Amino acid sequence: MLFIVAPLLGMALKTTPHQIFETAGEEEVRQSIWLTIVTSFSGTVFFSVAAIPLAYLLARKNFPLKKLVSGIIDLPVVIPHSAAGIALLGFVSRDSALGQMGSLVGLNFVGHPAGISIAMAFVSIPYLINAARDGFAGVPERLEKAALTLGASPLRVFFTITLPLAWRNIVSGLIMMFARGMSEFGAVIVVAYHPMITPVLIYERFGAFGLKYARPVSVLFIAISLVLFITLRWLAKEKEEK
Amino acid sequence: MLEIKDISKKFPDFELNGISFRVAKGDYFILLGESGAGKSMILETIAGLVRPDSGEIWLDGKEISHTKIQERKIGLVFQDHAVFPHLTVMENIAFALHAQGLSREEKRLRVKEIARLLGISGLLHRSPTSLSGGELQRVALGRTLIQKPRVLLLDEPLASLDIQLKRDLRRLLRSIHQEGQTIIHVTHDYEEALALGTNIAVIHKGQVIQTGTPEAVFTHPKSEFVAHFVGVKNFFSVHLEIRDQITFAITNNNIPIRIVSESINEDAFILIRGEDILVSNTPVETSATNNFPGKIVEIVPGVQGVNLTVNIGIEMHALITRESVEKLNLKAGGKCWIHFKATAVKMIAK
Numbered sequence: 282m283l284f285i286v287a288p289l290l291g292m293a294l295k296t297t298p299h300q301i302f303e304t305a306g307e308e309e310v311r312q313s314i315w316l317t318i319v320t321s322f323s324g325t326v327f328f329s330v331a332a333i334p335l336a337y338l339l340a341r342k343n344f345p346l347k348k349l350v351s352g353i354i355d356l357p358v359v360i361p362h363s364a365a366g367i368a369l370l371g372f373v374s375r376d377s378a379l380g381q382m383g384s385l386v387g388l389n390f391v392g393h394p395a396g397i398s399i400a401m402a403f404v405s406i407p408y409l410i411n412a413a414r415d416g417f418a419g420v421p422e423r424l425e426k427a428a429l430t431l432g433a434s435p436l437r438v439f440f441t442i443t444l445p446l447a448w449r450n451i452v453s454g455l456i457m458m459f460a461r462g463m464s465e466f467g468a469v470i471v472v473a474y475h476p477m478i479t480p481v482l483i484y485e486r487f488g489a490f491g492l493k494y495a496r497p498v499s500v501l502f503i504a505i506s507l508v509l510f511i512t513l514r515w516l517a518k519e520k521e522e523k
Numbered sequence: 524m525l526e527i528k529d530i531s532k533k534f535p536d537f538e539l540n541g542i543s544f545r546v547a548k549g550d551y552f553i554l555l556g557e558s559g560a561g562k563s564m565i566l567e568t569i570a571g572l573v574r575p576d577s578g579e580i581w582l583d584g585k586e587i588s589h590t591k592i593q594e595r596k597i598g599l600v601f602q603d604h605a606v607f608p609h610l611t612v613m614e615n616i617a618f619a620l621h622a623q624g625l626s627r628e629e630k631r632l633r634v635k636e637i638a639r640l641l642g643i644s645g646l647l648h649r650s651p652t653s654l655s656g657g658e659l660q661r662v663a664l665g666r667t668l669i670q671k672p673r674v675l676l677l678d679e680p681l682a683s684l685d686i687q688l689k690r691d692l693r694r695l696l697r698s699i700h701q702e703g704q705t706i707i708h709v710t711h712d713y714e715e716a717l718a719l720g721t722n723i724a725v726i727h728k729g730q731v732i733q734t735g736t737p738e739a740v741f742t743h744p745k746s747e748f749v750a751h752f753v754g755v756k757n758f759f760s761v762h763l764e765i766r767d768q769i770t771f772a773i774t775n776n777n778i779p780i781r782i783v784s785e786s787i788n789e790d791a792f793i794l795i796r797g798e799d800i801l802v803s804n805t806p807v808e809t810s811a812t813n814n815f816p817g818k819i820v821e822i823v824p825g826v827q828g829v830n831l832t833v834n835i836g837i838e839m840h841a842l843i844t845r846e847s848v849e850k851l852n853l854k855a856g857g858k859c860w861i862h863f864k865a866t867a868v869k870m871i872a873k
Binding site: 421423424426427428429430431432433434437441442445446 | 567570571572592593597598599601603605607608609618619621622663666667670
């Protein structure tokens with residue numbers, strides 16, 4: 282516990298409230314924090330549309346190479362994130378198929394918030410898929426079978442029985458994916474140094490001006506992240522209790 | 524009304540093999556078998572949750588083997604109720620009404636009617652997580668009956684209930700049946716089968732061993748398995764032969780039992796009811812022509828009396844009163860004599 286709390290507390294104690302307020306007043310910092318939240322949130326929402334059904338398949342169906350698929354899903358967690366960024370750069374650059382498709386609508390992923398969202402989602406999607414998979418696996422198949430015998434279509438069974446009962450795990454997975462995306466640095470810095478999300482901004486300030494200058498942004502960002510995630514968890518718990 | 528024709532299905536460690544039986548409209552049909560015999564799988568196949576490898580299912584003259592689950596109009600109540608924990612009792616019962624295009628008020632009235640019938644009107648706004656086993660069973664029944672199924676499938680509905688709740692639910696099932704509902708009820712309890720069923724199929728290792736009315740199955744079991752499973756304890760494979768002009772049924776370990784029969788020189792089964800066996804401490808002169816000394820193996824009190832197991836070379840089971848046990852001072856390990864008439868020995872052809 283001390284190992285986690287001590288560095289954070291130490292940093293907070295070395296930063297004065299005046300420094301935090303001053304930093305919060307900077308336009309560059311506010312824009313960066315907002316960008317970080319929006320890109321991570323968008324990536325989470327966008328990719329959850331495919332991630333959640335995939336998680337359901339992994340929980341319910343047996344298919345050839347299922348274990349391999351599960352292993353591949355965990356890859357983004359284990360590979361170095363800067364390497365992930367290099368891989369993604371090749372995937373979203375103008376020369377790639379995706380890059381060319383983006384060009385058709387005037388979108389260049391490299392150096393664009395969309396590219397940042399993709400990088401964030403890449404490294405954090407395993408948290409959502411695994412949590413959702415566990416949630417679905419925890420829903421007794423008997424309940425789904427009972428719903429079918431009561432005249433419900435498979436789609437209705439999914440939305441009225443399976444999804445509500447797996448919801449707690451899915452929400453937990455979404456929060457984790459969002460949180461992990463917000464804190465990503467290595468993959469994002471390769472795909473889009475600019476516009477700067479806050480982890481990149483912190484790094485730049487540290488590199489250019491030193492620890493003292495990077496600390497207030499770090500404390501501010503950590504505080505906002507904590508408030509955000511505590512609020513999300515509390516809201517999720519409230520809904521569950523209702 | 525419902526005909527199962529030669530249904531077979533291979534599972535990783537189990538197999539249903541050539542399952543065939545008929546259920547008439549208004550029947551209370553019991554699928555009787557020990558755990559793991561395949562009874563629940565048969566129900567799930569009828570409901571459409573499991574696709575058989577071969578065979579056919581016919582309902583009201585139409586083949587439904589490939590009909591979608593939702594279109595079969597067959598209700599299934601699972602052994603563990605499978606009540607949806609995140610919906611209220613009312614929402615659970617109303618679940619099947621979703622596709623029927625009823626107004627909210629109509630749904631509410633239908634749910635209230637079913638709840639009244641099942642004695643759960645006071646539970647409608649409760650969460651299933653706060654209900655007892657018996658209440659959950661009624662909610663599961665209500666949820667299934669509200670869709671007016673052509674056949675109601677019950678998977679061990681009384682299994683997890685205490686004696687009083689079992690009695691209450693049996694009464695309820697009888698009244699549902701008396702309203703005209705066709706029911707297929709799976710159980711491992713032969714007394715339950717006797718109490719409720721109009722027809723029975725005995726299942727063993729994925730096969731139908733015997734079908735018939737409860738009386739036919741219980742008085743004329745076709746195999747040792749069926750006999751023991753339906754609670755007939757004195758059931759033996761014998762060879763019939765005549766010795767000194769008297770017909771004997773000779774058991775596998777050469778115990779000669781006198782029997783009244785015209786069959787000779789053939790193999791058969793014999794059945795002797797426990798209540799037809801008399802017990803004494805010494806040999807007594809009676810009209811019974813079967814008299815054997817033996818050692819008392821076990822004395823087990825039961826609901827209808829005391830079950831006495833006596834080894835006379837084969838184990839015979841007598842049903843006597845508690846008073847008789849005390850009067851004769853019978854004890855396990857002690858000696859006694861058993862007596863029964865030749866006419867009490869029923870022969871069942873192999």
